[in-house]
Amino acid sequence: MKSSAIALGSNIGDSLAILEAAIEALAQTPGVVLQAKSSWYRTKAVGPPQPDYINGTAILQIEMVPEQLLETLLNIENQFGRVRRERWEPRTLDLDLLLYDNLILETPKLQVPHPRMQQRAFVLVPLAEIAPDWVEPISGRRIKELVKDVDCTEVQLLVGY
Ligand SMILES: Nc1ncnc2c1ncn2[C@@H]1O[C@H](COP(=O)(O)OP(=O)(O)OP(=O)(O)O)[C@@H](O)[C@H]1O
Numbered sequence: 001m002k003s004s005a006i007a008l009g010s011n012i013g014d015s016l017a018i019l020e021a022a023i024e025a026l027a028q029t030p031g032v033v034l035q036a037k038s039s040w041y042r043t044k045a046v047g048p049p050q051p052d053y054i055n056g057t058a059i060l061q062i063e064m065v066p067e068q069l070l071e072t073l074l075n076i077e078n079q080f081g082r083v084r085r086e087r088w089e090p091r092t093l094d095l096d097l098l099l100y101d102n103l104i105l106e107t108p109k110l111q112v113p114h115p116r117m118q119q120r121a122f123v124l125v126p127l128a129e130i131a132p133d134w135v136e137p138i139s140g141r142r143i144k145e146l147v148k149d150v151d152c153t154e155v156q157l158l159v160g161y
């Protein structure tokens with residue numbers, strides 16, 4: 001059994017319902033046990049101007065290799081109607097693989113830890129809520145330390161658990 005942290009985001013449609021349904025779809029996937037989910041946060045879009053996002057994170061216990069987990073995430077994104085056009089475009093559902101135990105992996109299709117997670121308050125704030133002591137293996141720093149170095153003013157608690 002391995003542990004993985006994933007990030008969820010949506011800024012088109014009924015985002016809260018889409019995100020809850022995506023969590024449910026993950027929890028129903030064979031080989032996946034949902035261990036924890038964060039609160040949902042309303043966040044200002046980083047990158048090109050677009051509507052605010054709702055973001056959150058989850059911790060999964062999994063019996064899958066990282067490539068299988070990525071495929072599961074991409075399948076669930078597609079299930080919720082995401083059409084991939086441009087990078088950083090608005091999306092009904094975005095699922096990113098953040099961490100997989102303490103693994104460091106660099107392939108053309110998959111990089112773990114997610115290469116931009118250390119700069120992203122919309123990832124670190126919800127992750128610090130459910131996995132403060134997880135050590136990000138590239139920096140060697142805990143999530144609760146990394147979150148202190150990003151500007152969290154545009155990450156607002158929306159639905160707390
Ligand atoms: N850790 C990872 N999690 C999710 N996708 C990844 C990861 N590493 C590499 N990828 C690859 O990135 C591709 C594009 O992902 P996606 O469209 O979600 O990027 P994005 O959300 O626009 O930008 P960002 O990666 O900055 O969040 C995926 O098809 C996948 O193959």
Ligand SMILES: Nc1nc2c(c(=O)[nH]1)N=C(CO)CN2
Nearest residue numbers: 009043044045046053088122
């Ligand atoms: N606030 C916020 N901004 C983003 C997000 C996101 O999930 N939340 N995802 C992006 C591409 O992955 C680009 N910008």
